[in-house]
Amino acid sequence: MALRRTRRRAPEPLAPIIYRWDLDKTYLKSEFDSLRGLIRVPFEKPQDKVAVPGVAPLIRSLREVAVDAQRPVRIYFMSASPPQIAKAIKQKLAMDGIEYDGIVFKNQLQHLMRGKFRNLREHVGFKLTELLKSRQHMPAESREVLFGDDWESDPIIYSLYADMLAGGIATDNLDGILGPIGVDRRLVALAKELAAAVVPADVVQRIFINIERRTPPKDFRAFGPRLVPSFNYFQTAACLFEEGHLTLPAVAAVAESLIGGSGYSPARLANSLADVVRRGHLRPASAMTLRGYLQTRKLLPEHAPDGVRPSLWERLKRRLQPQVSTAPASPEAINYETLIAHWRAAR
Amino acid sequence: MPTIAVDAMGGDFAPEEIVNGVAQASLSTEIQCILVGDESQIQALLNDVAYNPEHIRIHHTRDFIGMAADPKTSVRQKRHASILVAARLVADGQADAVVTAGNTGAAVLACAQHFKTIRGVRKAALASVYPRQTEYPGQDQLALLLDVGATIRCDATELVQFALMGSAYARGVSKVPSPRVALLNMGTEETKGGDALVHAYRRLKTISGINFVGNIEGNDLAKGKADVIVCEGLLGNVVLKLLEGLADVVVDLAGTAARENWRWKLGLMMLASGFGRLRDLTDYAAYGGAPVLGFEHLLIKSHGRSTARAILNAIKVAAKAVRDGVTREISTAIDQL
Numbered sequence: 127m128a129l130r131r132t133r134r135r136a137p138e139p140l141a142p143i144i145y146r147w148d149l150d151k152t153y154l155k156s157e158f159d160s161l162r163g164l165i166r167v168p169f170e171k172p173q174d175k176v177a178v179p180g181v182a183p184l185i186r187s188l189r190e191v192a193v194d195a196q197r198p199v200r201i202y203f204m205s206a207s208p209p210q211i212a213k214a215i216k217q218k219l220a221m222d223g224i225e226y227d228g229i230v231f232k233n234q235l236q237h238l239m240r241g242k243f244r245n246l247r248e249h250v251g252f253k254l255t256e257l258l259k260s261r262q263h264m265p266a267e268s269r270e271v272l273f274g275d276d277w278e279s280d281p282i283i284y285s286l287y288a289d290m291l292a293g294g295i296a297t298d299n300l301d302g303i304l305g306p307i308g309v310d311r312r313l314v315a316l317a318k319e320l321a322a323a324v325v326p327a328d329v330v331q332r333i334f335i336n337i338e339r340r341t342p343p344k345d346f347r348a349f350g351p352r353l354v355p356s357f358n359y360f361q362t363a364a365c366l367f368e369e370g371h372l373t374l375p376a377v378a379a380v381a382e383s384l385i386g387g388s389g390y391s392p393a394r395l396a397n398s399l400a401d402v403v404r405r406g407h408l409r410p411a412s413a414m415t416l417r418g419y420l421q422t423r424k425l426l427p428e429h430a431p432d433g434v435r436p437s438l439w440e441r442l443k444r445r446l447q448p449q450v451s452t453a454p455a456s457p458e459a460i461n462y463e464t465l466i467a468h469w470r471a472a473r
Numbered sequence: 474m475p476t477i478a479v480d481a482m483g484g485d486f487a488p489e490e491i492v493n494g495v496a497q498a499s500l501s502t503e504i505q506c507i508l509v510g511d512e513s514q515i516q517a518l519l520n521d522v523a524y525n526p527e528h529i530r531i532h533h534t535r536d537f538i539g540m541a542a543d544p545k546t547s548v549r550q551k552r553h554a555s556i557l558v559a560a561r562l563v564a565d566g567q568a569d570a571v572v573t574a575g576n577t578g579a580a581v582l583a584c585a586q587h588f589k590t591i592r593g594v595r596k597a598a599l600a601s602v603y604p605r606q607t608e609y610p611g612q613d614q615l616a617l618l619l620d621v622g623a624t625i626r627c628d629a630t631e632l633v634q635f636a637l638m639g640s641a642y643a644r645g646v647s648k649v650p651s652p653r654v655a656l657l658n659m660g661t662e663e664t665k666g667g668d669a670l671v672h673a674y675r676r677l678k679t680i681s682g683i684n685f686v687g688n689i690e691g692n693d694l695a696k697g698k699a700d701v702i703v704c705e706g707l708l709g710n711v712v713l714k715l716l717e718g719l720a721d722v723v724v725d726l727a728g729t730a731a732r733e734n735w736r737w738k739l740g741l742m743m744l745a746s747g748f749g750r751l752r753d754l755t756d757y758a759a760y761g762g763a764p765v766l767g768f769e770h771l772l773i774k775s776h777g778r779s780t781a782r783a784i785l786n787a788i789k790v791a792a793k794a795v796r797d798g799v800t801r802e803i804s805t806a807i808d809q810l
Contacts, residue, residue, distance in 0.1 A: 340500060393505065
């Protein structure tokens with residue numbers, strides 16, 4: 127009888143992971159709401175710039191966890207702000223201990239010189255082409271997680287980018303999608319050219335949108351379950367934990383920074399965790415794991431909020447009766463023409 | 474910051490308006506709210522509006538007591554009705570006060586079932602607020618009338634206790650340092666109204682911590698002579714319903730007149746801004762609700778037709794009363810009797 131030798135196979139290396147971050151309203155609490163704030167932004171010193179609560183420890187943890195798992199990781203930032211403020215931004219990121227692999231700004235001066243005034247406010251073309259350009263230099267097997275906000279068009283830009291990489295949008299259709307938004311024709315042509323060079327692969331794992339403008343969650347349903355609208359970075363961290371991007375201590379680090387540095391209470395975090403479960407973006411089992419760990423670290427209230435426990439009959443009835451669905455819509459192809467019209471009408 | 478348990482399923486426009494009101498409170502205040510009701514219905518409604526989840530907890534229960542249901546039977550049969558669960562959350566220390574726009578009888582019974590009565594208080598009172606003229610600067614636009622239905626008949630001691638409770642509440646919530654307290658009677662003289670009212674008058678006159686201004690008659694209710702008007706539940710309820718009925722009649726008459734005569738219509742149109750201001754002053758949504766007094770915890774009862782704005786204001790009133798320690802104030806006042 128021949129001896130069968132069992133050869134232990136080396137574990138397959140993890141695919142590189144790329145985290146792409148928008149800057150204003152996603153990383154920084156930029157004051158674009160008023161003319162005064164808009165004028166002040168270019169003159170702000172790095173120490174005057176304020177990060178959105180919890181974002182810095184979250185990004186630091188994303189890199190640390192990937193490095194510990196020996197997974198290649200890259201972090202990129204993208205901003206529609208002009209490069210003139212790059213120095214202050216870079217200093218701010220250094221102050222926050224953020225290591226990154228690239229940062230891109232929008233050359234507003236170029237548009238001014240060319241008399242393309244509409245391009246000053248139109249960011250879809252700029253961001254989409256920059257994302258596609260950057261993708262060309264990434265390993266084909268690399269996966270991406272994208273972070274933006276609800277202030278302008280990040281949900282549309284990121285979803286378009288994800289579907290273009292996945293081959294879900296024919297390049298010929300781009301005119302019909304980008305044209306009505308007012309994207310410069312040259313940028314549309316560039317986007318088509320870059321998209322044609324893409325080897326189709328479903329590489330965007332998740333899109334996180336920071337609900338900075340308090341947009342109602344239903345406005346994001348049409349983007350499908352890939353897009354997660356989150357009210358704070360604790361919710362984002364919880365979802366990233368479920369998908370293996372963060373460890374329990376890393377989520378705790380985000381929670382600690384929110385409680386220690388931003389006036390959050392354990393009760394507020396507990397409410398946030400329950401909310402993201404109810405909206406269908408986090409499985410109850412993951413929430414339970416997180417709750418157990420964070421309670422031992424005193425970052426969530428010691429007792430579960432269900433102090434008045436429903437009767438057995440009530441719990442049984444609850445299981446049997448049909449529930450109103452609050453989860454995001456099923457992953458269907460996004461109708462961008464309709465979606466863009468609705469999204470922009472709501473802005 | 475206080476935590477307010479809100480009965481999501483109580484009210485003519487529940488749960489939509491209740492959930493919207495809590496969503497508004499979550500954005501504009503730091504008050505923590507516990508929405509008590511059907512979790513999936515509540516979350517589906519929250520998904521449609523702007524809200525801050527950090528300030529909202531949902532406590533699931535599917536049962537509720539309808540506006541037209543018999544309170545006694547319903548409270549006995551539906552142990553997990555939203556109003557009862559909300560009161561239980563307060564009794565357990567998970568919340569500080571309750572807000573409900575639901576069945577009034579059930580709300581009072583929920584308090585009686587789950588809250589302890591303040592030591593020395595013989596009967597709880599249901600209060601209501603209504604708009605009236607003001608007589609001095611800083612006087613609240615709204616007067617507090619109690620009891621409007623928690624009791625039927627009362628003796629002198631109970632009326633005195635109502636006066637003390639109403640005065641403490643008005644001091645805390647209206648910020649009137651020394652609210653004028655009066656007994657509702659059939660004449661202003663001390664000897665009018667029968668034994669209970671006469672004895673109550675004489676005792677109130679001797680209590681130093683209260684600004685007792687004597688008896689007032691029905692025709693003075695709409696004037697600013699008193700900030701707190703005390704009466705037994707049967708009378709208070711009749712007065713309250715009469716005021717509401719009159720308001721409906723006035724609106725109805727104006728509408729009829731406008732339809733029948735173009736000159737009247739023109740006149741009403743010219744007075745539109747004045748009517749608008751009057752409506753703002755008398756809008757129940759602006760004051761949110763009125764308390765059930767006499768228990769160690771507070772319940773704010775909003776109008777059955779409460780909109781989101783009314784619920785938002787009721788939550789603010791409840792939080793304010795909790796912050797100002799209104800029940801503690803009442804307890805101190807009763808102790809001094």
